[in-house]
Amino acid sequence: MKTYQVTIAIACAAAVGVCFGAGSGKKDAHVKELPDMGRVMFIGDSITHGYGAPSYRWPLHKIWVDNGISFEVVGVERGNNGNVGIEEGTAYLGKEFNNMHSAMSSQRAYETSGRLHSSKRLDATDILDWLGVDKTYSGPRQVGNPAPDTYFILLGTNDTLSDYMKKGGIGKGANLSEVQKALLDKKKGDMSVIVDTIRKANRKARIVVLTIPTWGNTQPGNNTEPADYVAIVDHYDKKLAAWAKSKKVILADVNKGLVDVANEEKPGKGVPSFYNAKDGLHPNPQGDMLIAGRVAQALGLAGRSAGLPRKASARFDMSAASMLETATAKEGVELNEDSLTLNENAKLAVPWPQNADLKKGYTVSFVAAVGNGATDGWTTDKGLVVEAGNGVVSGALAVTESYLTWNGKVILYSADMSKNKEEIRVAFLPGNTEANIAGGFYVWLGDMLVGEGLASDGKKVNGVVFSNTDSSTIEVSHAAADATPTAPAPKGYVKQEALAQ
DSSP states (O other), X not given: OOOXXXXXXXXXXXXXXXXXXOOOOOOOTTSOOOOOOEEEEEEESHHHXXXXXXXXXXXXXXXXXXXXXXXXXXXXXXXXXXXXXXXXXXXXTTEEOOOEEEEOTTOOHHHHTTSOOOOOGGGGXXXXXXXXXXXXOOSSOOOOSSOOSEEEEEOOHHHHHTTTTSSSTTOTXXXXXXXXXXXXXXXXXXXXXXXXXXXXXXXXXXXXXXXXXXXXXXXXXXXXXXXXXXXXXXHHHHHHHHHHHHHTOEEEOTTTTTBOTTOSSSTTOBOGGGBOTTTSSSBOHHHHHHHHHHHHHHTTBOOOOTTOOEEOOOOOOTTSHHHHTTOBOOTTEEEETTEEEEOTTOEEEEOOOTTXXXXXXXEEEEEOOOSOTTTTOOOOSOSEEEEEEESSOEEEEEEOSSEEEETTTEEEEESXXXXXXXXXEEEXXXXXXXXTBOOEEEEEETTEXXXXXXXXXXXXXXXXXXXXXXXXXXXXXXXXXXXXXXXXXXXXXXXXXXXXX
């Protein structure tokens, strides 16, 4: 029998007599001052271009706005594949998303580097043309001066997925080793040429390289079987990490959270619901949000705040009488100093106080480590369930060994939650159409947003309910809730003016 241990640190409300303390506004000592992004260029293939979704560029735009980071995106293309995504002129908190980039569906690294000039993609131009390094080029595909300050590069997907063991820019019947050398050779590799070209245009450029995302399809795609591609991605991304270190560029490992840890038959494969349903390869808005969160972390930035004030959660003694004086459904619940033990099927319900004003939303935050991971098989549908509602709208977040799941069916994130030490926060907010903030529930793991504008479950829960849906005991400590919506305290850099909102 498994034993589940859950530590919960929740921002508590007037309902229990303990409230969030206001943020100090001070930056963490370990976080270095981060300059603004300046002029930004996104380089890549369809994952950056956006296929059936606006790509990770849109949620990253929101992260920068929430954190008060200034930026100007430039590029040689505008829009998404098939015009599906974000309309030109769409703004978030008043900052317009111009949907510009230097990416194209099916783009190969050897096209971007300039090694293959016969490609029709982007009118046979390459990064030397875009940045004006090739002085013989005078066409329209240039980003102008000064050269961009910050670059995001996600390339190699098509080189490995489509050109592995196929005639192409790498040669006839190229094997994986040859593909990787063509991409990552320190001097002549296409990725190296791209980085070196950027530094010719701007020697102080900030360069962020993203790992290739794994995929969530179970059917063959392009020229590679899914099982083979997962192995290729894993192998290539490890090589990419070593290359990034040697080239002194920032590496953003975007697969954490995407990979389905409970899929023991095909380890390394992504959660299918994070991808475009038609091909299982291109991330959908949920996958894009997770990718953007990882990119922000690689930059040392805090995650999204969804326009909410950031506040640290309060910690307090759960044995205090004020916490449980109005609680109900306490059968199977035991109190031991500052901990709460939930036996099998036990439930604890704490209602909001009668005078609580919940019109502007509410918050529940906690830290949960559930189960023992893969030790004796993954438990994917049982564990801790936390329900929160205001009597009109409510939602339920389940924390199992392998997932964060919303309303019992929508997977938000996948990880070994038996090792989790991050705060989990759920906030409900009515939304703001003018600011382009969707109403609904928002979920954070640490300060990384993993759920946005999530729907109500249709129930009429009024308060906070903790339930043990597993057959093993769950231990909870430091539980509470807040009658106002807030975002987590930042773990990365946020400008002072953004903290003071």
